[in-house]
Amino acid sequence: MKGRFILLGSLVVVAAAAVTAYFAWPAKSEGVHWPEGQALPTFEEPASTLDLMYTTDNFYYQAEDASFAHKTGKADGDGWLAAAGSDAPNVPMLDITDQTNIPAGENKAIVNMQVDSFANENGVVAKLEVLDQEAGMTLASLDVSNWDFKLPNASQSFELPFTVPEGGHSLEFRVQWTGKSTLKLFDVGISWALRKEENLVFTSLKGVVNKTQPRLYAFTDNVNGSTGTSWLASLGLAYKEEKDNWKLLDKYRSEVKGIVVYDDSQPDTVNLATTIAGLKDGIVAPPALVEKLTGDPYNLPILEDLRGDFTSKLEVYEFMLSNYWPKVTHRVIIGLDPSLKSYLRDYAMNLTAAVVWLNPKEPKESELLDKFLTDMPYGSGLYMGWWPDEGEGVKKTSDFGLATVASDYSSNLSVFSGTSREITVPELPKKPPLENKIYVSFILSDGDNLQYMEHSFKKFWDTPDRGEVPLGWTVSPLMVDTMPGILNFLYKTATPNDALISGPSGMGYTYPNFWKDGEGLDNFVTRTNDYMSRAGLRVLTIWNYVKGEITPEAANRFAEHAPSLLGFTSQFGTGKIEVYKNELPGQELNVSYGSTEGDLTNGIEAAIKKWDGKSPAFVAIQANPWQVSYQNFVNARDHYLSNTDVVFVRPDTYFQLVRESKGLPIEPNSSTK
Template sequence: MKKKIGLIVGLGLIIVIIAVAALWLRPDKKEGIRWPQKQALPSFPPPADLLDLVSLNSKLIYEGEDPQNGQTTGKADGDGWLAVVGTDKAEELILDVKDITEVPTGDTKAAFNLSVDKFSDKNGIVAKLEIRDQKTDTILGSLEVSNWDFTQENASQTFEVPLTAPDSTHPLELRVFWTGKSSMKLYDVSFQSPRRADEVAMFESLRGVVNHTEPRIYDQDKSGTYWLDALGLSYTRIKNNWQLMDKYLSEVNGIVVYDPEVPDTYNLATTIAGLKNAIVAAPSLLEQLTSSPYNLPILEDLRGKFKSKLDVYNYLYDSYWPKTTHRVLVGLTPDLKTNLREYAMGIQASVVWLNPAVPEEEAILNKFMADMPYGTGLYLGWWPDEGTGVTKTSEFGLATVAADFSSNLSVLSGTSRKITPPKTPVKPRLENKVYVTYIVSDGDNLQYVEGSLPRFWETPNRGEIPIGWTVSPLMVDAMPGVLDYLNRTATDNDALISGPSGMGYTYPNMWTDQKGLDLFFSRTNDYMSRSGMRVLTVWNTVVGTTNPNVGKSIAEHAPSLLGFTSQGNTGVITVYKDSMPGQELQKGYGSSESDLTTYVESAMKKWDHKSPLFIGIQAQPWSVSYQNFVNAYHYFKDNKDISIVRPDVYFQLVRESNHLSIDSRK
C-alpha cells in the first residue's frame, strides 16, 4: 500500500514539475493573457464588470455641447453651445463647470474656443471668461472678449487665460458669461500644461500594468463610450485620474524613469515597464510618486545613460529584446505617450521608432526583424513614412498593423470571441450589364475602426446603398466583440471585406520566400473565414499591380475567398489557377465624389454591350463621406445598364462570368 501511495505521490510531483516547466518554457506566456501559438495576437482576459472610464488627453477638455455643464441659456448645436440674440436670455451663463480638481498644480492656461455670427457696427463685450478658486472664492484668471476681438465670422477662435492652479484641495470653477451683444457659440474650453502631459503619460503606463491581468481602465478619448455601450460594458467615470493610483497601487512594482533629453528612452522605458509591472514616469513626477502615500521605488533610471537614439535601441536589442515577444514589434514615436502603449506593455513587446530611410537606424531595425517569424510576425503601430516602412516589413515577411492611435485594445481584445458571420445575399441574374462595386478603404487600420468607423456606421441612411467596408481580419483577436457587433448590425447592403492585405498591411510582391507568403495567405484565409469575410483587398503600394505568384498563392491557400482586388487602376480581371478571380480596380484610392462617377463613365466608353463589364472603385474615408457614395449611387440609378452591388455579390457575378463555381467553398 505504501509503495502505491509513494508511486502516486511521485507521479504527482512529476506532473507538477512538467506543468511548471511547460509554463516556464512556453513563449510569450504572461499571467492573464492567452496567446496560443497559432493565434496572431493575444487574447486579454474578459473586461471587468465595471470599467473605470478615464480621459488620457494631454488637454483637459470641457465640451461646449455637454448639457451637464451648468448652462442657464442657449442650447446644444452639434459642435458647441449656441446662444442667439433675440431668442435666448442674455446676461446668463453658457458654461459653469464646478468642482474641477484635475488641473495640475502650477502655471497653466485655459483656452476658450468661441465664435460670433457677425461683427457689430459698434464694439461691445460679448463674453466674460473666468476661472475661480471655489474654496477661497477668488478669481484666478479672467478675460473680457469683445465683438471686435474676433477676426472672422462663424469661425472658432481661441482666447487664452493664464493662471496659476492651486492644489487639488482647492477645486476650480470655470465660467463663461454671455452678455447677449452678439450671437455666440462656445465650442470647448481646455487646460494644457507640461505637468498634465506628464501625468496622462504616466497613467497610460498604469493602464498597461493593470489591464494585463484584468482589463479595468478604458480611455474615452478615441470614441467616447460608443463601443462600451454597443458591447454592453458597464463603466463608471473617474473624475480625477489620481484616484486610479490610489486604487491600483498594490499592483505596481515601481517606476521606470525616462530621460527627457533623449526622447527615445521613453520607448525603452515602456519596454522595461511592461516586463517589470512598473509605471513610466517623467522626472517631474518623482517627488510625488516616491513620497507618501505612494512610496514607489525607482526600478530603473535612464537619465544620463544614453547620448543618442542609436545608443538607446542598441541597448534595447542587447538587453531587453531577448526577454520580450518576437511575434510582435511595436513602432511608436516617443512623442506619442498614450494610446497603444498600454497594449504594448500588456503583451510584453519591444517598442522602437526607427526609420528605414536612415541607414544607421535601418541597420538596427534589421536586427530586430531578422529575429521575427517570417510569414506570421507583425509590426504594430506606424512608421515615419508609410511606403518605406511597409516595404521594410515586406522585405522580412512581416505585416504592418496601423494601430498607433488605438487606445483600448486590451479591453476590446478581451471581449467575447463568438463571431456570427452574416449570410451573403442571393446574387442577381447575370446579364450583359455594367456591374459596379464601391469599397471604403483603410479598414485595416485598427484605430480607424475604433475611432472613426462609428461615425460612418451611425450615419442615419446607412444601408441605403450596396457598399463594401474594409476591416481587418485581425479583429478576430484584437477586437472580436466589435467585429461581431458590425456583423450583427450590418444591413443587407453592407459587406465587410478585408483591408490590405489580409493579416496586416504588406506588399506581397516584395516577399522573397514563397513558403512564407503561402503561410501568410493561409492564415488570412483562416481568419477571414472565421470573421465572415469573402473578399480580400491586396496592396502592392497604393497603385501597384499584383504579381502572378501572389495571385496563385491566394488561389491555392485562400480558397474560401470569392475574389480579391488590387490597385492597378486598369480594371483587368485575371483568373488564377482556374479558380480565383482578381481584379485591378479601375480606381484604387479615390479621394472625391467625382472619382466615384468619372471612372465608371470612363470605363463604360470601352464597353461592347455584348458581355458583362465589371468596375471596381475604392475610396478613402478621410475625404469621401458615406453621402458621397450615396450621391454616386443615385447619379447612376436611372441608368438601366448599370447595376451597383456589394463586393461579395460582385465577385459572385465575376465568377459566373468566368465559368467558375459561384460559391468558392463548394
C-alpha cells in the first residue's frame, strides 16, 4: 500500500524562533511522507524488485557465489571450503572469469581466507593469480604458505597489486588450492584509487532515486556473509544484483537533474554538496569524475561547482547557514564526517536536510553550530549521524532540547522506512511470584544506534541458541518510523526470553539532566511514551553521560509524562532503586556497560555478598555488544544454575517484580498487583 503513515497525537512544543522553519517544510515531498507529528518520514513501499549495488570500500566477489567456477571444495556458510584429505587438490577452488568492470590503472586484489591449523613443515597452501584473459598474461601472482597465516581459524588478508591496461580487458581472478591444509576462502576484494569517490556518486544517486520510491539498496559492508542482504531476506524483499554501478546511472539517468561538484582541497564541501544535491535532485561529484559525468553517455549539467569558493571549514558552513539552511528542513540535521562517502548521505538528501560536521570542543565551530541548532524545534528536533566527540556532542544537543540519533553508518533507511508499519506486539509473559530471591536482568546495549540495528545486530539476533537466557535487547522507538518491518520481524521471531526495550534515552540519545526548558523535556518524554507504546517497549534506559545519574527533577518528568513505563535504568553503577512520584521505579544499573563475561558475573557476586536473604534483591547488568557475545550471557547464567536463590528474568518482568516489591501495581494505572 502506498502513502502509508500514522499521525501521532502528541503535542509539538517548539521554540518561537523555530516555528516558521519547522512548519514551512512540506508534509509530503514526492514519495516522502512526513506528517507534522511524526518524528521521521515514511517512504513509499519499496519496489517489488530492488536493484542491489555495492558501495563497499572494496568491490567484493563472494567465494560461495554459484555463478563462479569451483573445481574443488564446497559452500560453507559465508565462504568456500576445501578440506585436506577429501577434496581434489591442485585445481581452482575459485575461478572468476570475464570481469570487465575493473577500471584501467593501478588496482589491488585482497583475498580473505583462513587455514584450520598450522603444518609442522611450511608449504604452499594456495596460489593467487590475476590474469589478463585478452592479453594472455599474468598481471599478479602470489604463493601463500601455511606459515604466512598468523593464526589458525582466523581470517587473514593477502594483497596482490596489479595494473589493468587501457581498453577494458577481461580479467580473471583465480585461487588455486594445493591440498596441503584445509582452507576456507571468504572473498576476493578489489580496490582502486577512485573507488570511494565513485561510491559517493552512487550513494547520492540513491538519494535522488529513493526519494520517489525506494528502488536502490546498498551493500556497504562485508559482515553478513554471502550476500549482505540478510534483512532483505527476512523482510521478503526481492532484489537483483548489479555489479557494475555505472549501469545503474544509465538506468536512472532521467531522474537526475545534474551534478554538484565538491572541492578536494576543502573536505567539508562534500557536506555542502550533499545538502545542495538534496535540494536540487543532483548527485555529488568528485572533481576527478566531472569529465566522465558531463560527457557521453551521461551528459549531466553542473548544477553547482564549489571548487575554489572556500578557504576554510568555517567558511563552508557559514555559506550553508546563510544560503541553504533557510531552504531545508529544520526538524532534522545530519552530522557526518566528510570522509564517510557511502553512508547516510542518501537519507539526508531524501529528507532535504543539512549535513554538517562541527565539533563542540572547538569554540568557533561550537558557536557556528549553535546558530543551526537554535533554529530547531525544542523538544522534538533530531540530530542524526554522529559527533567528533560523543559526550560533548550529546551534551550540546541536550542544551538545545534535541536528541542525537546514532546513524552515521546507516545505509538503507529509505528502504526500511517504506516497509509496513503494522507492528504486532506479543503479550508480556506472566511474571513469577515475588519471593525472597536475587532477581537478575541482563541488558544488551547500543540498540538506539540505527546503524548497529542495520548491520551487526542481525548476527547477534541470529545466534542459534538465542532464547537460552532472558535478555533485554535495546532498540530505538524510532524504528516505528525508520525500520517498522524489522521491528515487527523481531517480535515475530522473538522467544519468550527475548524482551525488546528502549535504548537511551527514548526518542534519541540525550542527557535529560541538561535540558534547560522543562516544558520542552515534557514534550520529549510525551513523544517518547507515544513511540514506545507504538513499538511495544515498556522499559527505558536513560543516559546522562556514559556513567551519570539522573536528577530527581528529570526522573519525575518521566514518571509524569510516560505513564506506560514499567521502569527505567540509569547509568551510575550503584544498583540503587528509587520510586518517582510514587509511580515509576528507576534503578541505577549495577553494571552500566560491561565488556567481559567477568563483568556479568562480578555484578551478581557483589549482590550476593550484600544480600541478607530477608527480602528480594534486584541486579540489573548492561553489557555492550562490541565485546560481549551471547554465549557470555549464557555462561554467566549457567554459573548460577545450582544456586536457587539467583533467578534470571527479562527486564519487563524484572520491573514488574520491582514494582510489586515497592507496593506499586505491577501494571501502571492498575489497582491490582
